[in-house]
Amino acid sequence: MTESLEKAPFLLARADAFITWAQKNSLWPFGSGLACCAIEMIATAAARFDIARFGMELFRASPRQADLFIVAGTVTNKMAPVIRRLWEQMPDPKWALAMGNCAIGGGPFPTYSVLQGVDKIIPVDVYVAGCPPTPQGLIHGLMTLQEKIARSHPTKEILDPDARHNR
Amino acid sequence: MPDTTADRPELRQAADSLAGRFPEAVLSSSVEKGELAVRLRKEDLAAVLSFLKDERGFNVLDDIIVLDNIRSSGDGGKRFTVLYQLYQFPGFVRLRLAVDVGENEALDSAVPVYRSADWAEREAFDMFGVRFEGHPGLRRIYMPDEFEGHPLRKDFPLGGRDGGA
Amino acid sequence: MALKEIDLNMGPQHPSTHGVLRLKLAVDNEVVLRVVPVIGYLHRGMEKLWESLTYVQVVPLTDRLDYLAALSNNLGYVLAVEKLAGIEVPRRARYIRVVLAELQRLASHLAAVGFMANDIGAMSVLLYGFEAREDVLDIFEEYCGARLTVHGIRIGGVPHDLDGALVARIRTVIDGIPKHLADIRTLLDENRIWKGRTVGVGVIGAGDAVDYGLTGPSLRASGVPWDIRKDIPYSSYDEFDFDVPLRTNGDVYDRYFVRVEEMYQSIRIVRQALDGLPAGEISARVPRVLKVPPGEVFHTIEAPKGVLGFYVKSDGTDKPERVKMKSPSFINLQSLEHMCKGNLFSDVVGILGSLDIVLGEIDK
C-alpha cells in the first residue's frame, strides 16, 4: 500500500482518499437473503443494531444499484448460477461479503447439493464466520470492509480499467 | 404424556373396518406406540385411499414417506416402501399405510384423492425415483431438472456422484 | 389495457419471496392467471445428511430448517426420538420446553407479521416486530448463548435450567410484548389501506384448506379449529389453559389476525408454565451413545408455521435409518396458486407473506 502511494502523484492520492471516503460510507447492500443468515442480516438492519448509522440501510432490491453483495446463507448448486449472474449484474466497483459458514465453505452441509464455498463462483472480500454470525459479527465484517476500501486506489482503476480485474 | 402412546380403541376400529372392506388388500396391520400401521397390496392403493377419505373421514394426507430397503430387501424383494401418513380430523386418529414397490414399478397417484399429495409425490420421485401414475406433472422438485440420480437412495453418496464435497 | 399474457419470473432473488423461492407467474397486465412455485434453491440434502449422523448430532441441524423457529424444530425431532426410544422426560424439563417453544412462537409470529406487513408496504411494522423479537432473542441468548440457531432442547430434556434471574427476565419481556403488539396493531388493525389490501384477498375456504393440507394459523384463519396442542397434547400442553384463536374468512387479514391473537395466548401459556414450574430434574438419563430400538414413529407438534411432523425409523444402531420431516411451509405453499388466481399481482406478495413460509424447511 505504502509503496504505490509514494509513487502516485499527490493529487491522485487525494482523489483516492475522497472517492474511498464516499464509497466506504455509502455501501448499499444488495437485499439478497438465502437462508438463516438473512434473518440475522435483517436483524442487523433493525432497531437494535441499525447499520443505517453507517449509511448502509438502503438495501437495494435491484443489483444494478447495489455496491455490496452480502452472501447471507447456504449457496446450493441450484442457486449458484443465479448468484453468479446477480454478481455480474452489479456495476463496478463492487464488493462481496461471505456471511456465515455455509457461504464460506459449505458449513455443516457436506452434501451433494451444497456449493462448498461461495468464493468458488464470486470473489469474496470479507469472510464473517458464524452459524449464523451475530449482528455484531456482521457489523465487524462491514467495518473491516470499510478499512479495506479505504486502502484501495479507485483512481488507478479509472485510469487503467484492466487493473480492476486484478483487484 | 397421555394419548400419544396409548393404544386407543379408534385405531383398532379403523384397522378392522379397512380389513373388512378390503380383505385381500390388507396384508398386515399393527398398532405400535399408539400408531396404526397397515401394509397394503400395491394394486389396491387408490381404492383404499378413496375409501378412507370418503367413508372413514381421513381427510388429511400429512405426508408421503419413502424408505429405501436396499440393505434389507430380503424381506420381499421390493426396493422401496412408500408410506402414506393419514390423519382424521376431527377424531385425531393417525393411520400409516405402507406399500412396497419395486424399482421399475409405478404406484397409483394419490393426487385425485388428496390434492396435498402433489408435491409430496414429486418429492418422492425426485429423491427416490418412485414413479406415480396419473400424477398431473411428475418432475423433479428440489434438484435441477438436469440432475442425474436420486439423492436419498441408500446407494447415492452423500457428497454427490461427482465427488463434489 | 389489453396486453397479451406475459410470463413473469419472481425470484429466486426477489425482495419479497422470503428467501430463494421462485414463482413463475403468468399475468395479464396486473391480473394473475397462474402461479407455479419453483422450490429447491435451498435444498441442502438434510435428510440424506441425517442418515450419516447419530441421533444426537441431528438435533443442531434441525435448527436450520425453520430458522425463524429453531426451538420448535428441536422439539419436534426430539419428541419423535424420545417416543421411539421410550425415554420419559421429567416434568420440569417438559415445562421448560413449553416456555421455550412458546417464546419461539412469539418470536416467529412477530417476524411473520413484520415480513407480511413489509411486503404490503408498511415497513415500520417490520422494525417494530423485530424490536420486540430482539427481546425474546435476548432470553435465548441468556439461556444458551445463541440467538437464532439455539439448539436449546436436547434428547431427554433440556441442556440448561431456568434460574430465578432468567425467570424474572422472561416475565419482564413477556409483560412488555403486549405494548409492542399494541404499536403494531395501531398501525394495522383498523387501517383503511391495510384492510383494503387484506380483507377478502387470498381467500381459501375451510374445505379447500383441509384438502390442500393447510395447517397452522393459516388453516385456523379459515375456520378449522385444528391445533395439535389441544388435539393430541404433547409435552404437558394439556396442563395449560389456553384458547385456539379462530377466524372464519380465510383471507389475508384473518391470517394476520390469528397470528396476533396467538401471540397473546403464547404469553398466557408462558406465564402459566413459569408460575407452575415444578421442581426436579431437567433431563432424563440418556446414554452417551444413544441406541434406539428398531421401530418407526411419526410424531407431530404444532410449530408456529403449522403442523410439524417427524418420521423416524430406527434399525437399532446409533444412527437413524431414515428421518423424514413433514414441514408445514412445504404443505402450505402448495395452496398458493389456489389463493392467488384472479387476484392482482400486488396481492401475490401479500398472500405469500400471510402464508408465513420459510424456505429452509420447504427445501430441507
Add this chain to the structure above:
Amino acid sequence: MTPFVADFLIPVGKIAAVILYPMGMVVVMIWLERRVVALIQGRLGPNRVGFQGILQPVADAVKLFFKENIMQRQADKFLFNISPVLVMFSSLLAFCFVPLGEPIQIGSYTLTLWIAESPVGLLIILGLSSISVFGVIFGGWASNSKYPLMGALRSVIQVLSYEIPVGLTVLTVAFIARSMDLVEIVRRQESSGVWYGFLMPVSFVVFWISAVAETNRAPFDLPEAESELVAGYHTEYSGMKFAYFYMAEYAHMVLVSSLVVILFFGGWLPPFPSVKALSFLHAVPGFVWYLIKIMFFLYLYVWIRATFPRYRFDLLIRLVWKWLIPLSLVNFLAIALVRYLL
C-alpha cells in the same frame, strides 16, 4: 449598480441559485428522510458522515458518480439515456418559476427572487412537472425488461388519473386569487388576511393527496413498489442515471411542497398576521417562514411513508375516480358559485 452586475452577474447568480437551492434541499431532504424514518422506527439513522450524518447524501452521490453505468444490449439507447435527464431537468426547470419571496430593493435595483415571472406560472409548473412522467415511461419502456415496464404502465395510469384533481383544485385557487401568477396569489392571501388552505380546506386536502400520488411517494409508490416490482421503472438503471431518478424524486417533492405552501399556506408570509401580540413574527425574514413551511410538508411526506402500507392498484384508481375527482368537482362548482355570487 453597473449594467455588468445587473445584466450579467445577477442572472448568472440566479441560475446558479435555481440549481443549488433545489439540490441543497434534496440533500437535506434525503438526510432528513433517512433520519426521521429511522427515529420513527426506533433506530438512529445515518450519523457517521459529517455532523449527525448530514454528509451522507453527498457520500452517496459521489459514490454513485464513480459507479459503472450499465446499459443492456437490448435497451433503447436514446430513450434509456434521455429519460433520467428528462425527469431531473423538468423538476429543476420548474423551480425557475417558483418565487422565493417578494422582490428586494437594493438601492435603485429591484432584485426579484425568481427567474421567470409569468402570468400563467402555475400552469407552467404543472405542465413541467407532468413532463417528468415521460421520463418514467421512457425509462421503463427503454429498459426492455418486464418489471420496469410494469412500473412504467402503473405510472402512466396513476399520473393521468391524479392530474385531474390537481388541475381542478389549482383552478379553485386561481378563481379566488383571480390570478395564476404565484407571487400574486401570495399577495392576495396577504391582503385578504386568510391563507387559502383555511379558506378552502377541501381543495388543500385533495391537492395534497393527489400531489403525493403524483410524486410516486408512499403510500402511492406503486411504480417503484419494492416488494412487488423490485425497483420499478428504474430497476435497470445504475450509477449516475439512477442518481438522477433518485434525486429527481426528492426535487419533485420539494417542488410540490413549495407549491402547497404558496397556494394554500401563504408562501413567505408569517403566520397570524392579524394577531397584534404576535407581530414580532414579522421580524423573521419571509424566506425563513417559507423554508419552515416547506420543511413541514416534507416532514409530512416522510411521516406518511413510515406509517402507511402501500395502496394496491385498483384501490388507488378507485380512490381517485370515486372520491377525489367527484369531490374536487363539487368543490370546484361550489367555489365557482360562491365566487360568482360575491
